[in-house]
Amino acid sequence: MAERQPTHTHSDPHPLIEARGVRKTYSFGAVPVEVLTGADLTVQSGEWVAVLGSSGSGKSTLMHLLGGLDRPDKDGGEIRFDGQPISVSHGKRLDGYRNKDIGFVFQFYHLLPELSVFENAMLPGMVGNWFTNRSKARESASRLLDSFGLSHRLAHRPGQLSGGERQRVAIARALVNSPRVLLADEPTGNLDTKTGAGILDLLAERHAAGLTLIMVTHDPAVAARATRVVKLANGRVVQPS
Amino acid sequence: MCVAMVVTVVSVMTGFLDMLKSSGRQIVGDVIVSSGIAGMPYSDEFLVDLKGMTDVQGATPLIDTIGLLRMPYPRGNMKEVTHVQVWAVDPLSLATVTDYANDLYWKPPTDAAAAKAMSSEDPRKTLTEGIVTDGKTLTQTRTGTPGIALGMHVSIGNERQKDGSYLPRYGWFMPGNDVTLTVVPVSSQGKIAEPREQIFPVVNEVQTGIYEVDHLRVYIPLTEGQRLLRLDEAPLYDLNAEPDAQGRYPVIGKTPARVTKILVRAKPGVSANALRDQVETAYESFAKRINEDHTRTASMPEFVNVLTWEQQLRDLIAPVEKEREMMRVLFSLIYLVCAGLILSIFWSIVVEKTRDIGILRSVGASRLGVMWIFLRYGFIIGVFGSGLGVLLAWLVIRNINAIHQAIGSDAPPIIWIGSFVLTGLCAMGLVYSIWRGRLLRILLWLLGTMVMGLIATGLALHHGTLIWDPSVYYFTIVPDQVDWTTAWTTAIGGVVFSVIGAAIPASKAADIDPVEALRYG
Numbered sequence: 001m002a003e004r005q006p007t008h009t010h011s012d013p014h015p016l017i018e019a020r021g022v023r024k025t026y027s028f029g030a031v032p033v034e035v036l037t038g039a040d041l042t043v044q045s046g047e048w049v050a051v052l053g054s055s056g057s058g059k060s061t062l063m064h065l066l067g068g069l070d071r072p073d074k075d076g077g078e079i080r081f082d083g084q085p086i087s088v089s090h091g092k093r094l095d096g097y098r099n100k101d102i103g104f105v106f107q108f109y110h111l112l113p114e115l116s117v118f119e120n121a122m123l124p125g126m127v128g129n130w131f132t133n134r135s136k137a138r139e140s141a142s143r144l145l146d147s148f149g150l151s152h153r154l155a156h157r158p159g160q161l162s163g164g165e166r167q168r169v170a171i172a173r174a175l176v177n178s179p180r181v182l183l184a185d186e187p188t189g190n191l192d193t194k195t196g197a198g199i200l201d202l203l204a205e206r207h208a209a210g211l212t213l214i215m216v217t218h219d220p221a222v223a224a225r226a227t228r229v230v231k232l233a234n235g236r237v238v239q240p241s
Numbered sequence: 242m243c244v245a246m247v248v249t250v251v252s253v254m255t256g257f258l259d260m261l262k263s264s265g266r267q268i269v270g271d272v273i274v275s276s277g278i279a280g281m282p283y284s285d286e287f288l289v290d291l292k293g294m295t296d297v298q299g300a301t302p303l304i305d306t307i308g309l310l311r312m313p314y315p316r317g318n319m320k321e322v323t324h325v326q327v328w329a330v331d332p333l334s335l336a337t338v339t340d341y342a343n344d345l346y347w348k349p350p351t352d353a354a355a356a357k358a359m360s361s362e363d364p365r366k367t368l369t370e371g372i373v374t375d376g377k378t379l380t381q382t383r384t385g386t387p388g389i390a391l392g393m394h395v396s397i398g399n400e401r402q403k404d405g406s407y408l409p410r411y412g413w414f415m416p417g418n419d420v421t422l423t424v425v426p427v428s429s430q431g432k433i434a435e436p437r438e439q440i441f442p443v444v445n446e447v448q449t450g451i452y453e454v455d456h457l458r459v460y461i462p463l464t465e466g467q468r469l470l471r472l473d474e475a476p477l478y479d480l481n482a483e484p485d486a487q488g489r490y491p492v493i494g495k496t497p498a499r500v501t502k503i504l505v506r507a508k509p510g511v512s513a514n515a516l517r518d519q520v521e522t523a524y525e526s527f528a529k530r531i532n533e534d535h536t537r538t539a540s541m542p543e544f545v546n547v548l549t550w551e552q553q554l555r556d557l558i559a560p561v562e563k564e565r566e567m568m569r570v571l572f573s574l575i576y577l578v579c580a581g582l583i584l585s586i587f588w589s590i591v592v593e594k595t596r597d598i599g600i601l602r603s604v605g606a607s608r609l610g611v612m613w614i615f616l617r618y619g620f621i622i623g624v625f626g627s628g629l630g631v632l633l634a635w636l637v638i639r640n641i642n643a644i645h646q647a648i649g650s651d652a653p654p655i656i657w658i659g660s661f662v663l664t665g666l667c668a669m670g671l672v673y674s675i676w677r678g679r680l681l682r683i684l685l686w687l688l689g690t691m692v693m694g695l696i697a698t699g700l701a702l703h704h705g706t707l708i709w710d711p712s713v714y715y716f717t718i719v720p721d722q723v724d725w726t727t728a729w730t731t732a733i734g735g736v737v738f739s740v741i742g743a744a745i746p747a748s749k750a751a752d753i754d755p756v757e758a759l760r761y762g
Contacts, residue, residue, distance in 0.1 A: 060760070069603060070756045092607060099605020110600045110759060124604040173604070 016045040023076035037235030048213040050226035059216035103174025107186035111158040118154040121172040144172040164195035184215040243575040244630025254565040256720020264450040267340035270504040271513040280499030282539040299337030302500040304329040311421035329466020338506040345376040376445030388444030394456035426471040472499040513549040521547040576738040583742030599758025612751040619743025623736035652700040660697030
């Protein structure tokens with residue numbers, strides 16, 4: 001995404017991610033299920049937005065669309081990142097967007113079980129140009145894991161870690177390429193309250209350091225940690241009452 | 242394993258083919274001039290022309306025909322008769338063109354060590370140089386009688402041993418015995434005359450190394466062949482004149498002796514094809530000269546075949562070449578198995594790792610990047626597999642004779658006793674697993690005990706099985722040179738098919754929807 005020129009400097013609040021009238025329909029056999037029916041969402045740079053919704057409300061779908069893993073329906077609205085449309089991007093441009101501009105954190109961590117903690121954390125850095133990114137990714141992963149208190153776990157496999165530790169590794173992986181936005185899909189959904197709070201503290205630290213955060217959750221208590229909460233209902237984003 | 246198998250089989254067959262070709266050239270020289278059964282006259286003059294050519298090392302005339310050979314066995318009045326290919330040759334000049342003199346089998350040992358290496362029953366131990374001289378001259382020196390040399394497998398009296406030597410069977414050591422050769426003369430008009438026969442003492446036997454030759458061919462002196470086949474020099478009668486009182490027509494000249502073939506040997510470094518062209522040109526020039534000379538009583542045949550040794554032995558070489566190509570094609574089907582195996586294994590991996598592929602896509606891996614992961618592994622497997630295959634084939638081929646010898650010998654006691662010890666250890670492991678109640682270990686130790694027990698028993702009972710038994714197959718040494726062209730071609734094929742096998746699952750992996758993979762993978 002190096003060819004895109006940001007319309008604002010990083011320090012000024014400006015619309016970093018914009019979703020306009022986004023619709024998404026899934027087909028389960030012959031039955032189409034419209035998950036998003038025209039969702040609008042604008043996230044300013046430096047914001048921490050929580051998208052609150054019940055199970056099946058389309059939270060994860062919205063997250064995948066914002067993260068460039070999926071595309072809206074044809075004529076199903078538009079998604080922009082830093083003023084540039086990503087919903088119509090293809091191939092290398094979209095891969096670069098996922099690799100450099102955003103980071104994903106999932107409820108079930110999604111770490112590669114065969115790789116060590118350190119290798120998992122530097123994975124995004126190894127994607128793309130292996131030779132130029134490797135040393136930078138190594139340095140970045142090492143620094144992040146150290147700051148997350150995982151420096152003694154570098155050689156361990158994900159299966160040897162607790163849930164909280166795994167999620168911290170997942171966050172380190174999401175941050176290793178210094179993205180501008182972190183997309184967190186129920187980051188505490190698989191953790192107990194205390195561990196979940198630790199993860200939220202960690203995210204808060206990153207937000208305080210200037211990272212833009214979009215977090216989907218079904219838990220109002222978790223959503224309350226964000227600077228702004230929006231609700232997702234009937235396939236649309238609604239402001240909280 | 243696939244690559245090793247293809248390389249080993251094709252290399253051995255190529256080696257065998259090379260041996261066959263090498264032997265073939267030693268039998269017929271480089272170029273063969275052939276005419277019909279009526280023969281070529283003035284061969285002695287043509288030979289002088291040939292020997293005067295700078296690229297010719299030697300040339301020899303011969304008559305090639307078929308005949309029946311009455312053997313001295315069995316004892317009693319009823320004797321066995323076998324059909325043979327008769328070569329009436331000038332043995333001395335034949336030895337300059339072919340390996341005839343070296344191919345004479347019965348000769349005394351060259352030294353004491355060679356004699357010691359021979360079996361106590363080997364007749365060669367008691368032979369003298371006389372039998373070699375008789376063979377080289379096709380004359381029984383003792384009686385001055387023209388002799389016959391038989392191909393090594395013409396007689397049933399020669400029994401081939403595992404070391405490639407021969408021992409007389411049923412007491413029939415052929416040299417010294419008389420055989421009766423019957424041939425049928427054919428006139429220049431193609432009319433068959435009365436069969437003629439002659440008794441020849443067997444002076445020696447010939448081993449060329451090619452069974453098809455050695456079980457059919459016999460050698461007699463050229464002059465005897467010409468006489469028996471009425472191809473010798475004969476008076477020319479004037480049939481238009483009045484016969485004398487005895488009914489004889491007046492003699493007006495002589496018809497020259499004839500031969501049916503001339504074998505030519507090229508000087509070292511001269512190709513058979515180049516010499517063939519030269520000989521063909523020389524023959525055309527010679528025939529023209531003779532045919533234009535009206536003082537001659539015979540004309541040169543209009544058509545002769547001038548062939549290289551390879552063209553002449555095409556019937557012998559072509560089937561082996563075809564067999565080799567067939568083996569290459571059949572064994573190359575293994576490639577498909579190899580590609581299929583990689584395809585199914587990689588397909589399983591893609592299905593198993595769908596979620597991981599989704600994770601890679603989520604961190605920015607491109608579709609091509611995901612595809613490249615699998616293609617790269619297919620390539621690496623292909624390179625390592627093919628490399629190991631070539632290495633294994635090289636090890637097997639280089640040691641094939643030692644391996645062959647080991648298979649053909651009794652297993653050393655240390656090996657089979659050691660195998661029984663290992664069987665015992667496996668049995669102990671089995672008992673321990675039963676005591677611990679671990680089903681998988683019980684099964685594995687049971688299998689180990691059974692397999693080792695079978696191997697140990699097989700080795701203990703093994704008393705040598707020669708796969709290429711020299712008493713059946715016609716070579717004592719298995720070719721042990723790797724055919725590197727085949728090796729590299731096969732290795733590259735292995736890599737290509739590994740990548741092809743990986744390409745389908747790689748494409749499937751690239752097509753995986755990351756959202757689906759993360760949600761349901």
